[in-house]
Amino acid sequence: MRTAFVTGATAGIGAATVRTLVASGWRCVATGRRAERLEALVAELGADKVHPAVFDVRDQAAMEAAIAGLPEGFRDIDLLVNNAGLAQGLTTAQEADLANWQVMIDTNVTAMVVLTRLLLPRLIERKGAIIAIGSVAGSYIYPMGNVYAGSKAFANHFTLALRADLHGTGVRVTSIEPGMVETEFTLVRTGSQQASDDLYRGVDPMTAEDIANTIRWIAELPPHLNINRIELMPVNQDFAGFRVARENC
Ligand code: NDP
Ligand code: 8X3
DSSP states (O other): OOEEEESSTTSHHHHHHHHHHHHTTOEEEEEESOHHHHHHHHHHHOTTTEEEEEOOTTOHHHHHHHHHTOOTTSSSOSEEEEOOOOOOOOOOGGGOOHHHHHHHIIIIIIHHHHHHHHHHHHHHHTTOEEEEEOOGGGTSOOTTOHHHHHHHHHHHHHHHHHHHHTTTTTOEEEEEEEOOEESTHHHHHHSOHHHHHHHHTTTOOEEHHHHHHHHHHHHTSOTTOOOOEEEEOOTTOOOOOOOOOOSOO
16 A cells, blocks of 8 residues: 655645545545644544644654654655645735745745655655645746745746656656645635635636546556646636736826
8 A cells, every 4th residue: 555645634635635545545644734634534534544744844843753753554655745835915025924925935945845855765765756736826927926926936846856856766756736726725815715705706716626636647657657747727717917017098
């Protein structure tokens, strides 16, 4: 039985990924800060299938302790899903709160880098795989994306850079870059249920299960096959974005 280490498993894409992988025969280390949600996953899927690891990804010591404390059966990591992340504050750069920017950099950039480095020896030993959830925001610029977009450009590129460094190790590396997925992401980003509902209204956005199924498909491909990057959007979203500002008219 293969083992996955899934960050951000208390909600959205991460929770759906744990459910999907377990249904396909995997064990999962499920991580996040909200312990009660991880316990609910364990109750739903079984303690032999899910190990809850409660920590803040911005706390390196807590991350190291969680890895050191993995029980028998969950230590041999075959797949790292770098998923935990967020956008906090939907404002222009000139109005942004620096504290929100720091949270996004610490969570989307620093934590991903640290966790990846800590798990790389195990992943190399197992000829495992790394799948990171970047974003279309890392490739296409939109207003008020600012630091979130920058952090996801980093995520997209760091993941591709890992692929280059891991050349010859047998470790597979994939950057998944989604557009709009209906999760708690937009609630966190806007701070308002109404604003979140407004963003999704009429779009028919992707679901967390759409992304989880993509992760499972990639993870279960034959070992000689690497998907480098994959970009997904709902049909009703596209990447047209050029604007001009006109003076005196
Ligand atoms: P959710 O808000 O539903 O889930 C985010 C997850 O990240 C939660 O499990 C949360 O756990 C975890 N997380 C956030 N901060 C921390 C932290 N400091 N320590 C530990 N865990 C943390 O959002 P999504 O499922 O949509 O987002 C998952 C990933 O997908 C993110 O990286 C996001 O950028 C990316 N993405 C999302 C898109 C979308 O439209 N939804 C589109 C493209 C990419 P907890 O709060 O319990 O700690
Ligand atoms: C967020 C992607 O398209 O919802 O990562 O802004 S989008």
